[in-house]
Amino acid sequence: MQAGRQANGGPGDRLWLCSQTSSVQAFRVVTASKHRQVARRAADGGSVQATLETTEAPPRGPPPSAPVKQESEVRVVDIGPDTFSLRGYSQDRLKFEIEYNLKRGTTNNSYLIQAQDGTALIDVPDQAWTDAFVEQLKTKVGIDDITYLILGHFSPKRADSLVALLKERSSNAPPLKVHCSNPARNALLELDNKEPGLTEKLDIKVAKAGDQLDLGGGHQLRFFLTPTPRWPDGMMTYDAASKILYTHKLFSAHVASENDFDRGGWEAFGVDWKYYFDCMLAPVARQAAAALEKLPIAAQIKGVSYAGLRGVEIVKADAKFISQVLRSFLKLPEGEPAAAEGVIVVKALAPIHGPVVRSTVTELVREYREWTAAQIQLATEASIAVIYASAYGNTAALAQAISRGVSKAGVSIETVNCEQSSASEVAEIVSRSDGFVVGSPTLGGHMPTPVQLALGAILKDPDARAKPCGVFGSFGWSGEAVDELEQRLKDGGFDFAFPAIRCKFKPTESMLQTCEESGTDLAQAVRKANTRARKSKEKTATSLASSAVEQAVGRVVGSLCVLVSRDGDAESAMLASWVSQASFNPPGLTVAVAKDRAVEGLVLEGGRFTLNVLGQDNAGKVSKQLLKPFKPGEARLQGLETQETESGGVVLNDAIAYLDCMVKSRMETGDHYVLYAIAENGKLQNDRVLTAVHYRKTGARY
Ligand SMILES: Cc1cc2nc3c(=O)[nH]c(=O)nc-3n(C[C@H](O)[C@H](O)[C@H](O)COP(=O)(O)O)c2cc1C
Structure with a gap:
């Protein structure tokens, strides 16, 4: 202990x-x-x-609450051929669990593969287990005999364990060969700040996608780089001999069950797996989905007996089994090779937290695929950025509770730890989110620099103002950070979806409840704002789309004309501008006539009309006459000088040209008829004046 x-x-x-x-x-x-x-x-x-x-009194006011004593232990469990897990248990909620409200303790798992050509340690635990971990490790292997260290993730919290391990290595032991991602390598190099010269004891090899490491005896390790914004150094490892996939955060659960494996299956652990996913992976669902895609997990091997087999023999047994399955599936004749290359057959998932998953592999992988897909779908509808920093986990706990409330309301979240993200990353996330919350502890009377930078980025974004937001934070006695956050956003004209949350030191249950409800309020505000924005966007889009088309159509100008038609003693006239030449031979033109025009009944096929083309000089006067309201049967050309053509057509003296036309055909076109007419007769009366045209603002009306 x-x-x-x-x-x-x-x-x-x-x-x-x-x-x-x-x-x-x-x-x-x-x-x-x-x-x-x-x-x-x-x-x-x-x-x-x-x-x-200092670790003592901060500069002003009373000191923060004392560290909580944590009890933890490490157990060694045989989990596969030549493979052990070192499971650090804690029934208490550790710091990273403060972000996580299910109080079921946790485990922090490392794994040891003792193969014929080398011993590999996969991951080192959080500092809470350092001493117990090193102690237990020594019961299985001489520390100098550890050849490889494979890191699925490395953070300062794990530095103590690695430092302790390296200190246990004798001075003549060869450097520990580390396989990890590039970001993990960078984090490792920081160790020299802690203990100068420490990294000389490491031989770091940055893994590339698909890199392999042969430990002998069939323990061929394959690496998969699976970065997420939260764990940019994420890497998974697959061991071909044990068929164990070391998944680090994926498939984890914070639960300190006495059960080392997933005995009891979904019923026993389903809630924990889902809760872990919701809290930790939902905010990085896109990357989690990408990680799953990289893993061609086929199926759990069932029906293969490994009794008495070791190392390569197990691999061969599996290969034979896969081949048989594929052969029967593909209906291949005997002797035809059935390649199973690239497919990962997983017998167990070995995560960093929670039980080793053996009986529920297929189900858990399937659920993960569904959960990530659902999260990605949610994110396309609405998302909220949860931006915070937290030195001791209290503000992080508030952030987590707010996130839970947001998720509950069906809105996706993107969590941004300011400490690990640049201001430009914050700006980018806020710009693609529909709302945001910012949380900060008060340290030395202020918010810490990373939050100040994040806030600056938000204030600079002019579009962020329209997004519902909220502020929160933990403090000890004065709590200036939340005041400042609130004031500066208020001054910037931002709208708060819930009152500022101020929490003294560690949040109580009721405080977490308040946070959760505030998160839900924010999500609802975002949904409402989105609905409003969508409606107005649709409206604008419709009007923009139509006005764009209409404006273009409006430029399709024809001559401004007066169409006069007579049939016996019936006469009617209308202003016509949708006029266009339609044929050379015979000289033909089209005129569009609204269906509700009085003249419409006179211009049936075979009917006649005279088209009087107006000039720019007097089109106004003539139009005015034609546009006034007429009583039924009222003479429309009253006051205008006219003359009659040989064929009985009516010519306006003010027209610069006229055409006597016969309607050849008539087509129904929406709310108009389009007449195709042949100009049988006509004359240009005034060649000094240009044709009048009617420029319209919109194609929606004349
Ligand atoms: C170095 C230091 C300085 C602090 N300064 C202040 C302060 O000026 N005002 C205040 O209200 N609380 C102060 N606190 C208390 C923290 O705000 C409090 O512990 C809070 O819960 C930390 O939140 P976190 O866990 O999210 O980092 C200080 C704490 C430390 C360790």
Whole structure:
């Protein structure tokens, strides 16, 4: 048993810089083992400068609450051929679990493969298990005999365990060969800041997609790079001999079950797997889906007896089995090779937290595919960015509870830890989100620099103002960070979906409840805003689309004319501008006549009309006459001088040209008839005046 090293709302091993221009303050919080305070304050022309290295009293007010003692232990379990898990158990909720509300403890798993050509350790645990881990590891293998270290993820929280491991290695032991992703390598190089020269004990090889490592005896390891924004260094490892896929965060669960495997299946662990997914992976669902795609997981091998088999023999047994399955599936004749290349047959999933999954592999993989797909679908509808920083996990716990509330309302979340994301990444995420929340602890009377930078990026985005938002944060005594967040967003004209959440130190259950409900409120506000925006967008799009077409159509101009038709003693006239030449031979033209025009009944096929082309000089006067309302039967050309053509057509003296036409055909076109008429007679009366045209603002009306 070992006392944990997690801080809780108190000082830890992080570096925060809080600054503001008028009063610059810098605080460096160093590891819990260093109980010293070097505080320096210098007043210089009204500005204050302070450097703090402390685990004791912070600069103002009462000290934060003391670290909670954690009990943890490590158990070694045989999980496959030459393979063991070192399972760090804790019934308590550790720091990373504060973000996680199901209080079922957790396990932190590392794995050991003792193959004929080398021993590989997969992952090192969080610092809470360092001592117990090293102790248990030594019961299985001499520390100098560990050839390889494979890292699915590496963070400062795991540094203590690696440092302890390296310290146990004798000075003449060869460097530990590390296989990891490039971001993990970068994190490893930081170890030298902790213990100068430590990385000399490492021989780091950056894994590329598909890289393999042969440990002998069939233990051919294959690496899959599976980065996510939250764990950019993510890497999975598959062992061909044991058929175990080491999945790190995927398929994890925070549950300290006595059961090392998933005995009890979905019933026993379904809730934990789903809860872990919702809390940890839903925000990175797109990348989780990409990771799943990279893994051509075929099926769990069933029906193969491994009794008495070891190493290569197991691989051969599986290959034979796969071949048989494929052969029968593809209906291949005996002797035809059935290639199963590239397919990963998984017997067990070995995650970083929770049980090793053996009996539920197929189901869990299938569920993961469905969960990620559902999350991605949600994200296309609406998403909320949850942006925060947290030194001791308290603000993170609030963020997690808000996220839960958001998810509950069916809106997807993108979590951004400001510490790990640049301001431009924050800006990008906010710009693609429909709403956002920002959370910050108060440290030294301010929000820490990463939050300040994130806030700056948000304030700069003019579109962010339209997005519902909220602020939250944990504090100890003065809580300036949330005040400042709230004020600056308020000043920027942002709309809050819920009142600012201020939490003293560690959140209580009722505080988490408030957060969850606030998250739901925010999600609902986002949905409402989206519906409003969608409706107005549709409206604008319709009007934009139609006005674009209409404007273009409006430029398709014809001459402004007066069409006059007579049949016996019936006479009618109308202004016509949808006039166009339609044929050379015979000289033909089209005129569109609205179906409700009085003249329509006179211009049937075979009917006659005279088209009077107006000039720019007097089109206004003539149009005015034709556009006024007429009583039924009222003479429309009253007051205009006319003359009659040989064929009985009516010519306006003001027209610059006229055409005597016969309707050859008539086509129904929506709310108009289009007449195709042959010009049988005509004359240009005035060649000094240009034809009048009717420019319209829209194609929706004349
Ligand atoms: C170095 C240090 C400085 C702090 N300064 C303040 C402060 O000025 N005002 C305040 O209200 N709380 C202060 N606190 C208390 C933290 O805000 C509190 O512990 C909070 O729960 C931390 O939230 P977190 O877990 O999200 O980091 C300080 C804590 C530490 C360790």
